[in-house]
C-alpha cells in the first residue's frame with residue numbers, strides 16, 4: 001500500500017457508475033463516509049474511459065431498466081477482466097450477473113421496502129453480519145442463477161440469489177441497497193467491499209467544504225450584488241450563511257410570503273431569524289398572486305410548475321425594487337442564491353438518466369426564461385452534510401436542526417384545488433399536530449410530519465348527534481436520514497389519539513384523521 005508520504009494529491013477514485021439510480025449520489029456519499037474518495041460517472045462511459053480514471057474500485061448502481069429489455073444499459077464484460085474490484089448493486093448486480101453468464105428474470109414476486117434476507121454463506125461481503133437481516137429492496141427482476149465461479153451468499157423470498165461474490169476475481173454483488181440506511185448492515189457491506197474486497201484504506205477525509213465553497217462563490221459573484229431566496233428552512237439559511245461569509249453585505253435575502261406557509265412561520269422568520277443571523281432581509285407579501293395563479297389547478301405537477309414560476313417572478317420584482325432603491329447607479333442583480341440540495345436535483349430528474357418523480361419548485365419547476373444566474377453551493381450535498389456545514393459556520397442550532405418544509409408549502413399538501421378556505425383548514429390542523437408532537441417531545445425522532453388535507457374526498461361522520469360530511473386529514477410522520485428513503489414513524493397511539501381528537505373537535509371541516517403507514521419507496525414523503 002502507498003505510504004502517506006508518497007500518496008498522490010488526488011487519490012484513485014472509487015467510480016460509481018450511474019445506471020439512472022435514484023441513489024447513485026447516495027452510494028458515492030456512503031463511500032466518502034467510509035473515508036474513501038469517490039466520483040460518479042454516467043453508464044454511457046466506455047470501459048476505456050473508466051479505466052483511464054485509474055479507478056481503485058467500481059460500483060455499479062441500481063436503475064429503472066430491466067437488463068433483458070431491448071436497449072437496456074449493459075456492462076461490457078471486459079470491465080470484469082480489468083483486475084478492478086467491482087460491486088454490483090440491484091440493477092448493477094443484475095447487469096453483472098447477466099454479463100458473466102448468470103440468468104436474470106422476473107420472479108413475479110416484487111420486493112419493495114424492508115425485505116428479510118437469509119445469509120447462506122457470509123463470504124467477504126457479509127462477514128460478521130447476522131444470518132437473518134433486514135435489507136431495503138426496490139426491484140421486480142431477480143438473479144435466478146449466479147455466473148460460474150460465484151458463490152451465492154444470501155437469498156430472500158423473491159430473490160433466489162440475493163448476493164454473490166467471486167472473491168478470487170474480486171467481483172461482488174447484492175440485490176438490496178446497502179447505501180440506504182434502512183438496510184440494517186448496509187454500511188458494513190460497503191465497507192467490506194472497500195476495505196477487504198478492494199483492499200482500500202480509510203485514509204481520505206473530505207476537504208473543507210466551507211473553504212472550497214466560499215472560494216467558489218467569490219469567484220462566481222465577484223463584487224456584484226446577489227439575492228438569496230430565504231425560506232427560513234435549513235438549506236437556504238446555510239446557503240445564505242456561506243454567501244454572507246463569501247461576499248458579506250453584497251447579499252440581500254428575500255423571503256416570499258406566498259400564503260402557503262404554516263401558522264406563525266412568516267413572523268418567526270421576520271423576528272427570530274433576523275435577530276439570530278443579522279441578515280439583510282426583505283419580506284414580500286405575495287399571497288394574492290399565488291392564490292390567483294393556482295386558481296382551479298388540481299394537478300400536482302402543474303401546481304409545482306406554477307409555484308416555481310411565480311417564485312422567480314417575485315425575485316425579479318424584488319431585484320427591480322433593490323435596483324430602484326440603489327438609485328440611478330444601481331446595477332442589475334444577476335445572481336440568485338437557492339438552498340438547493342442534491343435530493344431536489346435527483347427527484348427532479350437531474351441525475352443522469354434518473355426518472356422525474358416530482359419537479360421540486362427550485363429545480364424542475366423553474367421557468368424556461370430564467371434570467372438569474374443561480375448560485376447553489378449545496379447542490380451536491382445531503383441534508384445531514386448541510387447541517388454539519390451550518391454548525392461549523394455558526395448558524396444557530398434551532399435553525400440547523402429544523403425539520404424540512406417544502407418550498408411549495410401547503411400548496412402541495414391540499415390534494416385538490418388550493419383555496420384560501422382550505423388553506424385555513426389545513427393550517428389549523430397542522431398547527432395542532434405540530435403542537436402535540438412538540439409537547440410529546442417527538443420532534444427529534446421525526447424527520448418531518450406532513451399534514452395533508454384530502455380536499456376532494458368527503459366522508460360521513462357523526463358529531464354532536466348530527467350527520468357531518470367532512471374532509472379527512474392525513475398524518476404522514478416519517479423517519480429518514482436524507483429524504484431519499486423513509487419509513488413511517490411509529491408514533492405512540494396516545495399522541496395520535498390526542499391529535500385526532502383535537503383536530504376533529506377544533507377544525508369544523510374535518511371529521512376524520514388517518515395515518516399514512518407507507519414507506520418511501522413506494523410512497524414519497526409529500527402526497528403531491
Ligand SMILES: Nc1ncnc2c1ncn2[C@@H]1O[C@H](COP(=O)(O)OP(=O)(O)OP(=O)(O)O)[C@@H](O)[C@H]1O
Pocket residue numbers: 228229230231232233234235236237254255256257258337338339340344362402403404405406407408
Ligand atoms: N418562501 C420562500 N421564500 C423564498 N425562498 C424560498 C421559499 N421557500 C423556498 N425557497 C427557496 O427554495 C429553496 C428550496 O426549498 P427547501 O424547502 O428545499 O429548502 P429550505 O426551506 O431552505 O430548507 P428545508 O429543506 O429545511 O425546508 C430554499 O432553499 C430557498 O432558496
Ligand SMILES: O=c1[nH]c(=O)c2[nH+]cn([C@@H]3O[C@H](COP(=O)(O)O)[C@@H](O)[C@H]3O)c2[nH]1
Pocket residue numbers: 304347358359360361362404405406407408448483484520523524525526527
Ligand atoms: O423545497 C422543496 N421543494 C419542493 O418542491 C419539494 N417537494 C418535496 N420536498 C421535500 O423534499 C423531501 C422529499 O420529498 P418527497 O419524498 O415528497 O419527494 C421532503 O423533505 C419534502 O418535504 C420539497 N422541497
Ligand SMILES: NC(=O)CC[C@H](N)C(=O)O
Pocket residue numbers: 061062063064065066089090091092138139140141142
Ligand atoms: N432498483 C433497481 O435497480 C431495480 C432494477 C430493475 N429495474 C428491477 O426492477 O429489478
Ligand SMILES: [Mg+2]
Pocket residue numbers: 231233234404405406407
Ligand atoms: Mg423549506
